[in-house]
Amino acid sequence: MNFHIMTLFPEMIQQSLSNSITGRASDKGYISFNAVNIRDYTNDYKHHKVDDYTYGGGAGMLMQAQPIYDCYLSIKNKISEKTDKKPRVIYVTPQGSVFNQKMAAELAKEEDIIFLCGHYEGVDERVLEEIVTEYVSIGDYVLTGGELPAMVMIDAISRLVPGVLSNDESAMTESFNNNLLEYPQYSRPEEWMGKKVPAILLSGDHKKVDEWRLEQSIIRTKERRPDLYEKWLLENPPKPEKKK
Ligand code: SAM
Numbered sequence: 001m002n003f004h005i006m007t008l009f010p011e012m013i014q015q016s017l018s019n020s021i022t023g024r025a026s027d028k029g030y031i032s033f034n035a036v037n038i039r040d041y042t043n044d045y046k047h048h049k050v051d052d053y054t055y056g057g058g059a060g061m062l063m064q065a066q067p068i069y070d071c072y073l074s075i076k077n078k079i080s081e082k083t084d085k086k087p088r089v090i091y092v093t094p095q096g097s098v099f100n101q102k103m104a105a106e107l108a109k110e111e112d113i114i115f116l117c118g119h120y121e122g123v124d125e126r127v128l129e130e131i132v133t134e135y136v137s138i139g140d141y142v143l144t145g146g147e148l149p150a151m152v153m154i155d156a157i158s159r160l161v162p163g164v165l166s167n168d169e170s171a172m173t174e175s176f177n178n179n180l181l182e183y184p185q186y187s188r189p190e191e192w193m194g195k196k197v198p199a200i201l202l203s204g205d206h207k208k209v210d211e212w213r214l215e216q217s218i219i220r221t222k223e224r225r226p227d228l229y230e231k232w233l234l235e236n237p238p239k240p241e242k243k244k
Contacts, residue, residue, distance in 0.1 A: 090132070
């Protein structure tokens with residue numbers, strides 16, 4: 001899977017994602033990162049400007065349409081050399097639908113995704129209308145730029161691409177599958193600061209361990225994410241009690 005990132009700070013993307021799991025996955029060829037500098041596409045050869053004042057007044061500068069559009073065309077043309085499929089273009093913005101695990105799983109099936117990272121006050125609406133297929137936010141707060149949101153999404157998507165995690169099963173049992181948070185987990189030693197690992201986990205009885213984990217997931221979700229718990233409850237209504 002190939003991530004193409006339109007950004008004013010390609011080194012920020014390249015340096016961060018080349019570490020840890022995403023770095024290893026890219027070395028092994030499961031994913032690739034193509035961070036493209038929007039500034040390289042400006043027609044302002046003298047000052048390399050990519051932003052300007054906003055019509056109608058107001059504080060701050062806006063990213064202009066032309067450099068973004070030309071940057072997009074160069075990426076799109078490269079992609080169309082190998083496939084007829086039109087790539088999805090995601091503008092990361094606080095004005096988008098809020099990203100979640102379900103979206104990550106759906107995006108992980110794509111071959112190419114293009115991200116647009118905004119800066120300053122954002123981006124000229126006309127280029128967004130022209131190229132963007134979806135608007136995605138990573139939460140209800142405003143950041144200074146789109147690089148962190150794009151990297152958050154790329155990280156979450158990458159680990160769902162087959163082969164990226166050494167054990168694909170670990171993504172299946174994690175939080176948000178079936179609208180539940182993951183159960184508590186423990187490692188060595190068996191006792192730490194007077195706290196013991198729950199005895200059931202040392203029993204070797206896998207069926208009982210699974211039952212305990214599901215029960216703990218339900219308790220944890222109910223306490224910490226009542227909104228998710230309600231969704232889980234709708235899909236798993238309590239069984240009616242048998243009449244005596
Ligand atoms: N003026 C814009 C608004 O009120 O919606 C905010 C612009 S923000 C300072 C600059 C850029 O950061 C945005 O264009 C976007 O790409 C990115 N950004 C900021 N917060 C974000 C969030 N919560 N999710 C995704 N992207 C975000």
